[in-house]
Amino acid sequence: METERPAPALTGNRDVTEAEHDGTGPTRTCVGCRGRGDRSVLLRLVVSKDAGRSVVVLDPRRRMPGRGAWLHPDTHCLELASRRSALARSLRRAGPVDTTTVLAQLRSLLQDDGAAPHSTTDAVSDRSEEAER
Numbered sequence: 001m002e003t004e005r006p007a008p009a010l011t012g013n014r015d016v017t018e019a020e021h022d023g024t025g026p027t028r029t030c031v032g033c034r035g036r037g038d039r040s041v042l043l044r045l046v047v048s049k050d051a052g053r054s055v056v057v058l059d060p061r062r063r064m065p066g067r068g069a070w071l072h073p074d075t076h077c078l079e080l081a082s083r084r085s086a087l088a089r090s091l092r093r094a095g096p097v098d099t100t101t102v103l104a105q106l107r108s109l110l111q112d113d114g115a116a117p118h119s120t121t122d123a124v125s126d127r128s129e130e131a132e133r
Contacts, residue, residue, distance in 0.1 A: 028070040031086045032077025042070040045102055047091050055098045056087065058105045067091055075106055 026039045044059040046066045059068060069090040071077050078099065081087040088097045 030072045030077055030081075031069045031090045032071055032074070032079070032081035035072065037070075037072065039070075041072070043073050043106075044068045045071055045087070045091070047093060047097065050101070053098065054093065055100070056091070056102045058102055058109075073106065073109065075103065075110070078103060078106060 027036050028039050028042050029036050030042060031045075039062075044062045044064075045056050046059045046064045046068050047054045048057045048064070049055075062068070067090075069081075069087055071081065078087075081090075082096075082099050085096065087099065088095065091097060
């Protein structure tokens with residue numbers, strides 16, 4: 001007899017759906033909810049040095065040096081990761097990490113788009129290119 005899995009909304013996990021994963025690309029795990037998703041759906045976070053201190057920032061092109069962590073484009077997932085110290089652990093940092101920068105970037109991304117974009121890579125890359133100009 002097969003046991004039934006609880007619904008994702010009840011467990012807090014976000015399972016991969018057909019829309020999130022087509023079976024062709026790499027699958028990553030969100031450090032917040034522990035749900036799995038296609039690489040194009042999740043955002044990559046890295047630790048960056050800013051005025052001598054380490055802060056977590058979005059990596060829009062997924063090419064910044066250093067260890068990365070993956071997160072759904074959702075503030076709830078970021079809050080879960082911070083609360084569980086999962087972000088610091090996945091980035092292999094001792095002690096808590098500063099998430100204020102990435103929280104502001106994530107809120108800006110979600111506010112500008114009205115909802116989570118279908119492809120977060122394009123939305124984040126567009127904003128980073130605008131900031132560079």
